[in-house]
Each structure stands twice: as C-alpha cells, then as structure tokens.
Amino acid sequence: MDVGIVSYGAYVPRYRIKPEEIGRIWGVDGKGMGKGLMINQKSVPSPDEDVVTIATEAARNMMARVPEVDPRDIGAIYVGSESHPYAVKPTSTIVAEAIEATPNMTAADMEFACKAGTAGIQVCMGLVGSGMVKYGVAIGADTSQGAPGDALEYSASAGGAAYLIGSEKIIAKINKTLSFTTDTPDFWRREGQPYPKHGGRFTGEPAYFRHITSAAKMMMEAVGTKPEDYDYAVFHQPNGKFPTRVAAQLGFTPEQIQYGLLTPEIGNTYSGAVPLGLANVLDHAKPGDRIFVTSYGSGAGSDAFDITVTDEMKNYKRDKAPVLEKVLADPIYLDYGTYAKFKGKIVMPE
Amino acid sequence: MAGVAREWREIPGRYNLKGTKCGNCGKIFFPGRSFCPVCRRASMGKMEDYDVCRTGKVFTFSVVHEAPESNNLQKPYVVAMVQTDDGVMITAQLVDVEFDKVQIGMPVKAVLRKLSTDGESGIIRYGYKFVPCE
Ligand SMILES: [Zn+2]
Numbered sequence: 001m002d003v004g005i006v007s008y009g010a011y012v013p014r015y016r017i018k019p020e021e022i023g024r025i026w027g028v029d030g031k032g033m034g035k036g037l038m039i040n041q042k043s044v045p046s047p048d049e050d051v052v053t054i055a056t057e058a059a060r061n062m063m064a065r066v067p068e069v070d071p072r073d074i075g076a077i078y079v080g081s082e083s084h085p086y087a088v089k090p091t092s093t094i095v096a097e098a099i100e101a102t103p104n105m106t107a108a109d110m111e112f113a114c115k116a117g118t119a120g121i122q123v124c125m126g127l128v129g130s131g132m133v134k135y136g137v138a139i140g141a142d143t144s145q146g147a148p149g150d151a152l153e154y155s156a157s158a159g160g161a162a163y164l165i166g167s168e169k170i171i172a173k174i175n176k177t178l179s180f181t182t183d184t185p186d187f188w189r190r191e192g193q194p195y196p197k198h199g200g201r202f203t204g205e206p207a208y209f210r211h212i213t214s215a216a217k218m219m220m221e222a223v224g225t226k227p228e229d230y231d232y233a234v235f236h237q238p239n240g241k242f243p244t245r246v247a248a249q250l251g252f253t254p255e256q257i258q259y260g261l262l263t264p265e266i267g268n269t270y271s272g273a274v275p276l277g278l279a280n281v282l283d284h285a286k287p288g289d290r291i292f293v294t295s296y297g298s299g300a301g302s303d304a305f306d307i308t309v310t311d312e313m314k315n316y317k318r319d320k321a322p323v324l325e326k327v328l329a330d331p332i333y334l335d336y337g338t339y340a341k342f343k344g345k346i347v348m349p350e
Numbered sequence: 351m352a353g354v355a356r357e358w359r360e361i362p363g364r365y366n367l368k369g370t371k372c373g374n375c376g377k378i379f380f381p382g383r384s385f386c387p388v389c390r391r392a393s394m395g396k397m398e399d400y401d402v403c404r405t406g407k408v409f410t411f412s413v414v415h416e417a418p419e420s421n422n423l424q425k426p427y428v429v430a431m432v433q434t435d436d437g438v439m440i441t442a443q444l445v446d447v448e449f450d451k452v453q454i455g456m457p458v459k460a461v462l463r464k465l466s467t468d469g470e471s472g473i474i475r476y477g478y479k480f481v482p483c484e
Binding site: 013014015046047048049050052053056057085086094097098100322326332341342348 | 361365366422423424445448461462463464465476479484
C-alpha cells in the first residue's frame with residue numbers, strides 16, 4: 001500500500017519584526033546579528049493567536065483543498081509543538097473540533113523540540129499503512145519564545161503547517177522514512193519556565209549537524225540515491241545559516257534548498273519549520289519531482305523522508321486555500337514595544 | 351464551573367459557525383435557535399443544523415477605544431458587523447488589519463482566535479473573529 005500526503009495547508013501570522021529593531025533595544029548590532037544568522041525578519045503572533053489557532057488555520061487550509069474528504073474519516077490527529085497553550089489539556093482535541101473530525105477518532109499532542117511535527121507524520125504513516133485509520137492529520141506549529149536579549153530572540157517566531165496522510169489520491173508518495181536519535185542536551189526548557197536554555201556553541205556540531213547528516217546519509221544509502229537525484233531538499237532551519245551549511249556538506253545545491261528555506265523571511269517556527277518548508281516546496285512541485293526532507297529536534301533526533309510527487313497533483317485543488325507566497329505577502333511590521341506587548345513580555349498588574 | 355459547562359455547549363457555534371435553519375420558511379439563525387419566531391408552531395421539529403458561510407463582507411464597523419480587560423492588549427480594535435455570503439449578520443472583532451484599510455464592503459473570512467482567558471490558570475476561550483481576505 002502506498003502511503004503519502006493527500007493534502008496540506010500552511011499558516012503564518014501577519015506580523016513581523018526585524019533584527020535591527022530588536023538590536024536597537026539591547027544595544028547590539030541587530031542588522032549584523034541578522035546577517036550572521038541569515039534572518040531578515042521573523043513572524044510574530046497577534047495577542048489572540050497561539051498554537052491552537054495557528055494549527056486550526058493550517059488544518060482548515062488543508063481541508064479546503066480536498067472538499068471530497070469527509071472530516072469524519074480522519075481517525076487520528078497529532079499536533080506537534082513546544083508551545084502548547086495548556087500544560088494539561090490537548091491542543092489536538094480543539095483542532096479536531098474546529099475541523100469537525102470528532103468524536104470517532106484518536107488525538108494526542110506531540111513534543112520533541114523542533115521535530116514534533118515530522119514525528120506526527122511518521123505516526124500517521126504507521127496508522128494508515130497498518131489500516132488502523134483511513135486518514136491521519138499531523139500538524140507542526142509553534143509560537144516559540146526567546147528570552148529578551150538572547151540570541152534566540154532574533155529567530156524565535158510563529159507558524160505551522162498541517163498534513164493529511166492517507167493512501168488514496170495521494171499527491172506525494174512518502175517512499176521511506178527513518179530517524180536518527182540520541183540523548184543530546186543541546187536545548188531544553190524545564191516545566192514552568194518561560195524561556196528555553198541552550199548549550200551555546202554545543203548546539204551546532206554534536207547536535208544539529210551530526211543528527212541531520214547521519215539521518216540524511218542513512219536515507220540516501222537505504223534508497224540508493226544521491227543528492228543530485230532530488231529536485232528539492234528541506235532541512236530544519238533554526239536560522240538561515242545552518243541549513244545552508246548542512247546542505248552544502250551533504251552535496252545539495254543552493255537551488256535545491258531555495259523553496260524549502262523560509263526562515264530568512266519568517267524566522268524559526270520550530271515544529272512548524274520543516275512542515276512549512278515542505279509546504280512551500282509542494283506549492284511549486286509538479287508530478288515526478290523528488291523531495292528530500294530532514295527535520296531536527298533538540299534533545300535530539302532527526303527524521304528523514306524520501307518523497308515523490310504523483311500525477312494526482314494535477315487534479316489537486318491547491319487554489320482552494322492560499323499558497324505560502326500569498327500567506328506571506330503584505331506583512332505588518334512591529335516596533336519592539338508592540339512586539340513585547342504582543343508576546344506578553346511586559347509584566348501587567350493583577 | 352457553570353461557566354465552563356456553558357462555554358462548552360457553545361463550542362459548535364463559536365468554532366464552526368453552526369446555526370440552524372427553519373425547515374418551514376428557510377430562515378437561517380445564528381446563534382442557532384430551537385424554533386423559528388416567524389413560523390412558531392409550524393417550525394417545531396423542522397429546525398435543521400446549518401453551517402453558516404465563513405466568508406462575507408463588512409456591512410459596517412466601529413473602532414473600540416474603551417476595551418474590556420480581556421482585550422487590553424489589542425485596543426484600539428475594530429468591531430464589525432459582517433454579512434456572510436449566505437446573508438447572515440454576525441458581529442465580531444476584525445483583526446490583523448490596519449485601521450485606515452477597513453472599508454464597508456471589504457471581503458473578510460472567519461478564523462479561530464482566542465477570545466479571552468480566565469486569568470493565568472483558567473480556561474482559554476476560543477471563537478470566531480474576522481480577518482481580511484481576497
Ligand atoms: Zn420559519
């Protein structure tokens with residue numbers, strides 16, 4: 001049985017802030033900081049947005065493109081995030097209600113730093129492949145926090161994408177998936193703490209680069225491919241610099257990663273990053289295109305996917321929901337004060 | 351906890367614009383009603399579930415400067431009467447919009463947003479607001 005993507009949808013909040021504006025407040029060369037990270041601007045959620053509303057908008061865009069799919073045929077919904085609004089009370093049940101998939105289904109929230117969304121895709125593939133469910137929904141979404149003045153504040157942003165996984169009328173077949181996982185303490189947030197902590201320079205080589213290159217090489221060996229066999233590649237993108245470097249190390253060209261790299265324009269959407277990059281690739285892909293995907297989540301692990309776009313893409317009603325280019329057009333820019341208010345960084349009276 | 355139970359009953363309307371339609375005269379109600387005030391007895395047992403269209407146009411609007419506490423972070427903000435594409439009039443907040451761009455007749459769509467929260471530890475209420483769309 002072929003298992004793959006039946007539909008997808010993406011959402012990014014409309015507000016943006018630029019690194020020079022953040023640097024202006026903290027007495028840092030923000031523009032230089034942005035240049036080093038390869039981040040021109042990052043998305044900021046409105047005060048009334050959170051992972052529930054972002055995941056819902058992505059999921060509704062996903063469903064709008066497949067009007068023939070009955071939401072009651074969805075047997076599982078997983079929302080991957082590190083910023084679920086409740087510590088106890090699932091995001092996934094609210095999203096399920098908002099797309100009218102309830103009640104004959106299972107749901108759970110996933111957590112694995114930035115790869116919780118791709119972990120959800122893997123779980124849905126298993127459920128669909130085993131015949132347990134007809135459709136599964138996997139969503140990666142975040143409204144990530146960077147401590148004021150910390151390097152993460154220049155990148156931590158908001159957005160998400162949703163994937164309908166099934167075995168009928170698939171627009172993209174997932175040929176194979178595999179993962180590389182170790183216990184690596186490169187980034188964490190303890191329960192009840194507002195901001196995450198990271199291991200500084202330690203977050204690079206032994207964490208991001210080791211896991212992505214290991215998973216990517218294992219995948220190409222398993223399916224017998226080389227980088228030049230792919231039309232597009234998507235790598236986790238905590239900034240613009242890391243995915244550009246890891247792609248070069250593995251032998252992928254800047255053209256291959258161009259469409260899958262959104263962080264320079266929207267920042268690091270954490271669990272949303274690879275799902276959004278893949279959504280932008282699917283916005284441009286045509287039948288026969290081959291896509292290489294490798295996510296990364298701190299703590300640490302990488303999920304790799306080998307994907308081929310099918311002929312069904314010709315019949316797919318992509319225009320029933322806005323493509324990412326349209327979602328990202330016409331942003332509203334914020335100054336730091338408004339940004340701090342939006343993100344709840346200002347201590348308010350009781 | 352009575353508040354939470356009431357909130358829970360309102361979820362279909364607040365998340366998905368679930369209303370009702372009179373099977374006798376065809377009038378649409380949002381929020382949904384269990385009988386039609388026009389047909390009265392004749393509507394008994396004939397009220398059907400109805401999904402109100404999520405797209406529409408701004409019928410009229412106003413900018414709110416004195417906000418309830420739950421909306422302090424967004425004030426001033428726009429409240430609009432939206433006429434949905436199937437003719438239902440819904441009053442809600444219009445967000446993600448610059449004030450000078452709000453116009454009567456402007457196309458909008460309903461999205462799910464946070465409406466309010468019960469302090470730091472209480473329930474988070476979600477429901478419809480409108481945003482500009484093409
Ligand atoms: Zn009637």
